[in-house]
Amino acid sequence: MSTFRLNYDDALYIRDHIGTPVYLYDEVCLKEAAERALAFPNAFGLTVRYAMKAAPNAAILRLFESKGLRFDASSGHEVARLLHIGVEASHISLSTQELPENFADYCETGIALNACSLSQLAAYGERFPGTKVGVRFNPGLGSGGTNRTNVGGPASSFGIWHEQLPEVHEIANKHKLIVDRVHSHIGSGSDPEVWTRAASLTLKMAAAFDTVQTVNLGGGYKVGRVPGENSTDFEVVGSLVKSLFEEFAHETGRQLHLEIEPGTSLVANAGAILATVQDVVSTGTDGYTFYKLDTGMTEILRPSMYGSQHPFEILAPKAADEEIPVVVVGHCCESGDILTPASGDPEKLAPRELPLAKPGDFCLISGTGAYCAAMPAKNYNSFPEAPELLRTSDGNWQVIRRRQSLLQILENETSEKL
Numbered sequence: 001m002s003t004f005r006l007n008y009d010d011a012l013y014i015r016d017h018i019g020t021p022v023y024l025y026d027e028v029c030l031k032e033a034a035e036r037a038l039a040f041p042n043a044f045g046l047t048v049r050y051a052m053k054a055a056p057n058a059a060i061l062r063l064f065e066s067k068g069l070r071f072d073a074s075s076g077h078e079v080a081r082l083l084h085i086g087v088e089a090s091h092i093s094l095s096t097q098e099l100p101e102n103f104a105d106y107c108e109t110g111i112a113l114n115a116c117s118l119s120q121l122a123a124y125g126e127r128f129p130g131t132k133v134g135v136r137f138n139p140g141l142g143s144g145g146t147n148r149t150n151v152g153g154p155a156s157s158f159g160i161w162h163e164q165l166p167e168v169h170e171i172a173n174k175h176k177l178i179v180d181r182v183h184s185h186i187g188s189g190s191d192p193e194v195w196t197r198a199a200s201l202t203l204k205m206a207a208a209f210d211t212v213q214t215v216n217l218g219g220g221y222k223v224g225r226v227p228g229e230n231s232t233d234f235e236v237v238g239s240l241v242k243s244l245f246e247e248f249a250h251e252t253g254r255q256l257h258l259e260i261e262p263g264t265s266l267v268a269n270a271g272a273i274l275a276t277v278q279d280v281v282s283t284g285t286d287g288y289t290f291y292k293l294d295t296g297m298t299e300i301l302r303p304s305m306y307g308s309q310h311p312f313e314i315l316a317p318k319a320a321d322e323e324i325p326v327v328v329v330g331h332c333c334e335s336g337d338i339l340t341p342a343s344g345d346p347e348k349l350a351p352r353e354l355p356l357a358k359p360g361d362f363c364l365i366s367g368t369g370a371y372c373a374a375m376p377a378k379n380y381n382s383f384p385e386a387p388e389l390l391r392t393s394d395g396n397w398q399v400i401r402r403r404q405s406l407l408q409i410l411e412n413e414t415s416e417k418l
Contacts, residue, residue, distance in 0.1 A: 003269040004029060004366055008315045011274055011362045014389065019403065020276045020362075021295035023373045023388040025055075027063065029270035031393075034067040037262050041238030043245040044255040049093055051219045051263030052078055054370040058085045059390055059400035060267065065091070072219070072261040076100025079111060093216075093259075095136055095183060097158070099123060114183045114216070116159055118167055125175025133172075134181035134216070137162050139201035159184065162201070165208055182206040185218025185261070195237045199244050206256060207248070216259035217241065223268040225367030226309045232265065264370040271369020273299055273386075277314075277361045278331065288327045288351060293363055296330015296337040297377040299386050300368055304336045304377075307346040312339075314355045315362035325351035328363070332381050339365070373401075379409055 004026050014022060037048045049072040050064045056078065061071070062085065070091045073079045075098065082092050089110035099120045100106065104127045107113055114134035115121035124133055138159035160168060172179055184202040199217055206212045221232035241258070249255045275295040282289050302308035312328055314320070327349050330337035342348035357363070373388055384404035389397050 004272040004369070006272065006274065006315070006364055008317065008362065011315050011364070014274060014397065015276065015362070018387055018389065018399065020274050021293075021299050021386045022274050022403075023271060023299070023368070023386055023401075024274055024391065025057075025060065025267070025271045025369055025388065025400075026391045027393050028391075030060065030063055030267065031067060033266040033270060034064055034069055036234060037260070037266060038068060040234050040258075040260055041242045042258045043242045043249065045257045047214075047257065047259045049216075049259060049261045050266060051261045052082070053374060054263030055267045055271070055372075055374050056081060057373065057388055057400050059388075059398070061085060061087065064266070072263075073111075076103065076106065079106050083109070093134070095134075095185075104128070112181070114181065118160060118164060118171060121160075121168065121171050121177075122175075125171055125177050129175040129177070132178045132180040132211075134183055134214075135160060135168060135179050135205075136183040136185070137165075137202065137205045139184050139198055139205065162205065165205065169208075178211045179209045180211055181214040181216060181259075182209065182212050183216040183218065183259075185220060192233070192236050192240055195232075196240045196244065199241045203244060203248050203256075207252065212254075212256065214257040214259055215245075216261065219261040219263050219265070221262050221265040223264050223367070223370070225268065226311055229309065234265075267369035268367050269369065271367075271372070273365040273368045273372065275299075275363045275365065277357045277359055277363055279359055280357065288349065289324060291326050291328045291354070291357055291363065292331065293328065293339070294331055295365070295386070296332045296339065297334065298330070298332060298380050298383045299376055300330075300339065300365060300372045301375055301377050302371055303339050303341050304346050307341045307344040307348075309343050310339070310368060311366040312352060312354055313364040313366070314357045315364055316355070316357065320355040320357070322356050323353045324356060326354045326357075327351050328354075331383070332377070334380070382406075382409060384409060 047070055049070045051072045053074045071082055073092055073094045075096050079094055092111040094111055095114040095116055114136040115124055116136045136159040138161050140162050182205045206215050224231040273295055275293040277291055278294050279292040297304050328339040340350055340352050342350040387403040388401040390400045392398055
């Protein structure tokens with residue numbers, strides 16, 4: 001799978017025209033990732049839904065729609081965003097922690113809803129009795145590098161706990177609902193055995209409803225960004241899941257349609273952040289050397305939240321021969337704005353061996369296409385939102401989001417009486 005690449009001349013061109021920090025995406029990489037997901041092995045049909053929370057820029061959404069992907073929305077606002085750019089309602093599925101007050105309006109347009117709690121199922125049934133609905137279960141199993149990327153098991157609030165299956169039947173029967181889709185999502189991981197167990201548990205939930213036609217296994221397909229990190233192999237995982245669907249069909253006579261919801265795996269390595277080294281400081285022989293960048297948790301929060309690992313590359317007019325151990329830090333007045341923490345431990349510093357750099361050199365942070373522009377510490381220290389650029393298939397650069405201005409930060413501040 002292709003990953004984002006950038007040379008010094010391109011970095012200089014970008015800084016001269018739009019400045020740093022800036023998010024960068026590569027169209028070729030995005031298209032290849034979409035094609036890879038669409039080739040996910042399946043027994044009786046496949047729908048790939050892009051989990052748009054990973055990177056919700058309209059240009060990326062339109063690109064994936066053109067490749068035949070559908071969409072997974074995690075809030076009513078994401079639904080509105082998709083409808084705003086012209087995505088057909090029938091191409092959207094909503095699975096949300098917070099059921100929008102106007103969920104009925106969205107459902108009437110044709111979006112598919114997965115009820116993620118008993119109260120959501122009851123609310124849907126009261127408004128749309130006798131209709132089809134999806135149900136998201138917590139199968140009792142989770143996966144993830146940290147607790148913050150694990151969305152299954154007893155410590156997770158996502159979905160209806162599997163032991164509450166009788167209550168689901170009770171609510172569905174009361175409102176004559178037709179449960180036609182069962183959904184689960186366990187978190188982030190790459191272990192094929194875990195995915196097989198999760199698929200087996202989800203199929204067990206599906207077997208409890210004669211009306212289920214689709215099983216959605218969610219996303220969370222792990223992406224390795226640095227050496228030593230494993231990536232989920234779609235072919236391996238998909239083949240195992242395909243066999244389970246075939247066994248289910250043999251035992252029940254029911255051929256279930258498969259849905260998956262990749263997010264990170266489609267965009268993570270197709271993106272990077274271009275930053276500038278602002279300063280180089282030291283805390284002595286028993287301390288550390290720090291590279292201070294003009295980016296940080298305002299553009300990439302993942303290291304501070306998860307202890308996530310990203311590749312760093314110094315781009316300079318002349319490459320340095322020497323490498324030194326360096327801690328890379330952000331520009332926020334915040335001790336937690338560390339870009340090189342230990343893996344899975346945002347509290348611990350983990351110096352990287354990087355070339356000698358000086359102020360004005362570039363630092364390219366790779367693997368930042370997912371959950372970076374979508375999940376920043378927005379406007380902390382009053383830094384404006386960074387722009388986003390797309391490198392198109394012909395090698396040209398396209399601005400897909402402008403840099404925020406100070407006026408835009410201030411425009412909603414008011415002293416008006418409520």
